[in-house]
Amino acid sequence: MASFTITESKKGVLQAKIQVNGKDAETGKRKTFVKRIYNTDGLTEAKFRKQAEKLSIAFEEEIAAAYQQATTDVRSRILTFSELMAEWKAHIKANLSINYLERAEQVERLFTAYLEEHHLAHLPISEITVRDVQLFLNSFTTKSMRGKPMAKLKQELPKTVNFRELAREKILPRCTSYNLKKRGTSIEKDTADRVCEKYGLDFSEFFDVVQSEEPYSTETIKGYRRILRTLFNEAVRYEWIAKNPVCKTKIGAGSGNTTLRPISEKEVFSRREAQEFIAKLDAIPDEFIHRKIVLKFMLLTGVRIGEMCGLRWSDIDLERKVVHIQRNRLYSPKVGVYEKAPKTQTSIRDIPLPDALVADLHYYMEWFREADALFDERVDMYYLAVGIDREPLSQQRPGVWLSNYEREWGLKHVTCHGLRHTYCSILLSLGVPIQTVSKYMGHSDPTITLKVYSHFIPDTQETALLALSSITN
Secondary structure: OEEEEEEEOOOOOEEEEEEEEEEOOOOOOEEEEEEEEEOOOOOOHHHHHHHHHHHHHHHHHHHHHHHHHHHHHHHHOOOEHHHHHHHHHHHHHHOOOHHHHHHHHHHHHHHHHHHHHOOOOOOEHHHOOHHHHHHHHHHHHHOEEEEEEEEEEOOOOOOOOOHHHHHHOOOOOHHHHHHOOOOOOEEEHHHHHHHHHHHOOOHHHHEEEEEEEEEOOHHHHHHHHHHHHHHHHHHHHOOOOOOOHHHHOOOOOOOOOOOOOOOOHHHOOOHHHHHHHHHHHHOOOHHHHHHHHHHHHHHHHOOOHHHHHHOEHHHEEOOOOEEEEOOEEEEEOOOEEEEEOOOOHHHOEEEEOOHHHHHHHHHHHHHHHHHOOOHHHOOOOOEOOEOOOOOEOOOOHHHHHHHHHHHHHOOOOOOHHHHHHHHHHHHHHOOOOHHHHHHHHOOOOHHHHHHHHHHHOOOOHHHHHHHHHHHHO
16 A cells, blocks of 8 residues: 655655555565655655656556566466475475474485585476486485484492373373383483482493494385475476476385385284184283273274374274274474374275274273263274273273284284284185275275285185186086
């Protein structure tokens, strides 16, 4: 909006001060633009006012046109890698993909350093070639990944160290404190510093500093490649580049770029082992029913650990014998515990519950009612995966329970995700159609299920021959 004021100079000459409120072409922030005109033609005040009105309108149009031209230039300009990454990260954060954001920031630091070293950081992303990306990925095959400095325990800590207090003050997780009682255990150096500072201990007396290093694994490099591929897909979408240069890169001689791999039998329970595991779970005392339900539920539904921790009682339909998977409960050092939608749209799904698990859930529900008489009115508040205090579990806790029970019962070690693999492998081995199994697993495509679990499908050659024989006789 333009405005002007008319005054007289010290020499008695009329002058007008024109002000226009607009936006700065460079910063986009609001700014007041000023222009002064003088009555050099000796016009009357009325005619000079009309001239000022016309010039005010023209000045306002000039400011608007300048801003429009500048923003058009910015929009049409191809961004650099760092600029496009900043936009993309904002989108990731808005969708609460916090862990993915952390991985993207790690790749951003590494790739930006590479581009700066090779004088490519200032160039538009369209100038980055397949070879640039390939050399960046190749560089990790000869490097080692340095972890955070660790502190190794030299001798037992004094009794003045109160592990419960450390847990309450979030200095040391309670589960870590059990291991810290053993000589040779390592924790992050920063954590050890805080423990020593709190209790006035001499760091060098109780800890040795060790630097962990290990070579970059192929899977880690493939993870970096996936992040870059997704980012460069944004450049393709904006029509800045015709083809994604990352798609033509390779990792390892003759190896594929997919991270999908067949699950080996040592990573899952066999059908007999699964039966033995469930029998052992059923023998757990009622005071630990919350442990039994969590582990049994993961094995008999194939849910991911984040989905298990995000399940509320309102997601369970005991009449229809089905569970609705619709959220993940995750943790990030940046934001703490948070909830978000499952990793893909197909991960939002319904999974049938076997009768034995339904019966366990009815009994489990009574366990909740013992602690809260109004439980039935608050089912949307309570999580399924809880501790003895009915408070939500961390993602690490079920894995600790599982490992401890496997050692106690003499079973082979299978992780929480291994329970999910077990669920899928058993369904396929019993002849459940691949499309059905893929749906229950929440895979985006049945081909994913086939690539990872096809070796668990029974050999159907004999069945095929019998079918063909039936039409030839």
